[in-house]
Amino acid sequence: MNADAGITTLDLSTTELREVNETLQSARPGNRRYEIVNTRGAHAIAVGLDAPIEVTVKGSTGYYCAGMNKQATIRVEGSVGPGAAENMMSGTVIVDGDASQYAGATGHGGLLVVKGNASSRCGISMKGIDIVVHGNIGHMSAFMAQKGNLVVLGDAGAALGDSIYEARLFVRGEVASLGADCVEKEMRPEHLDLLADLLAKAGADAKPEEFKRYGSARKLYNFNIDHAGEY
């Protein structure tokens, strides 16, 4: 560990993951800025944080980077493996590169920004998180998405929003196909306002009017045998 100019540097080539995470998990308000170097694709970097600190991850990571984050702002100067910011509760996670599968899975709150592309199942089972992807997202994204907002500046893969509940999906580009019970919906003024706010927070250069909104048709909310073929 090295502290310089108010930034504490944690080197994963010389420091155990447990010590790195312990340092971040026990961070106090007086020591608010950290950077992690020599990530070498390690898993579970900066997980379970619960303080308003700023963490910069210099390099690409493995699975579950920033998992279950609360309060912290975590920036990854690279790409992330599967499950980045999974089950995030609050705070902000920014990925400068691409994200593998399940980015933002089951997240309850906070903001996840992916500057590149996100792979399949982005926002799966999301429960209140906001996700903004500057590029494209893969298939089965927002599967069983419950709450929150998924914004995609590029294209969406097949079966977007399959079995979706109350989450809102905004896509600027093409949608390969919609999943069961997911339909295009009217873009009302409150949605344009919401979108403008999310785009601004995510540093995205796009106009809300360029997007289409998708959400649940709510036909599968209560089991009906006549709809069995739609699942």
Added chain:
Amino acid sequence: MDQTPPTLPRQSWTFSNETNSEIRRAAATGIYDIRGGGAKRRVPHFDDLLFLGASMSRYPLEGYREKCETSVTLGTRFAKKPIELKIPITIAGMSFGSLSGPAKEALGRGATMAGTSTTTGDGGMTEEERGHSKKLVYQYLPSRYGMNPDDLRRADAIEVVVGQGAKPGGGGMLLGQKITERVAGMRDLPVGIDQRSACRHPDWTGPDDLEIKILELREITKWEKPIYIKVGGARPYYDVALSVKAGADVIVLDGMQGGTAATQDVFIEHVGQPTLACIRPAVQALQDLGMHRKVQLVVSGGIRTGADVAKALALGADAVSIGTAALIAIGDNDPKWEAEYQKLGTTTGAYDDWHEGRDPAGITTQDPALMARLDPVEAGRRLRNYLNVLTLECQTLARACGKSHVHNLEPEDLCALTIEAAAMAQVPLAGTNWIPGKGF
């Protein structure tokens, strides 16, 4: 006048009255039958085993004088804070939502008084459950309803649920009538809609991924909490071996008699293996990996008596877990509600429409009037009493076999009444030295 003696009307074994009633129900509704509970069909079970007891070559222990220990420690492999239990019987995971708040409180009270743990379920951790459970295992499920890092840290152990015995490979469904404002709020979903619990985890597939997921859970909880993996009784040898590989501290193995809050009857009765058939392959996997007693094995699915507990331990389990029996102990299917069961078209002992939320006993419901019928304090006492009896019975059998700790029970103490049970439990058929599959 000659009269030909009449032949009695003959019912078909294949098309029994029960089978025919299901055909008629299916024809009328167009949908499969959904119910709670575990497999009801007769399958080889612990009843098909007997203890041999002490004899010329074995010394018994004096029942009222000599000690027979029952304590068990779960999570000794990696966790900094393993769970120490006074008895080898835990309460299985059952969700708030499927069960009422008072029922969850009663389970916590009873388990705590008996010195054991209880377990959350789908839908997250409730205050009444955490508050009344000295040792609480937090289930980490595919739906992740109510999942948050604070509750992970408040738990005494974490159980990653891969499957359950009633429906290996299946998810769940909590029907809208049980989705009150509180239940819906905990699950981040609208009130009154059917809530599907996914059959697969959203952010990992397979044991290689699970190993990394467990690393994340350990990092978030500072490597303090024991991590259990719960699997349904499908392929016990490989499921246990892969769970060890994935980094489990404890493996919970649930046979097909294990209950569920709700799923298709066809799933409950036709998928998975009987509990009895699962134990020996699971123990074999642990032994082959040098992990028996290092990674603890908890067996569940149809445990009812101290004899069942003792037999499961003798076959190599470290502990057992009970769900259905615990519900019965606190008042489920009690004959005092017979008139109301009749109104629901069922009878005491057969009531299994737990998903409909109309449970006369106030256990599998969210209806305030029905819930109020269950006194959690009294129900907790009943569960404590029942757990004490299971423990005393298990000790009685262990002493009769000369064991000073229930974990000293072993397959050699058993014989089987049927060829099937002998094959599954890998103990000799009574009166012979024959273990089917092991030669003569």
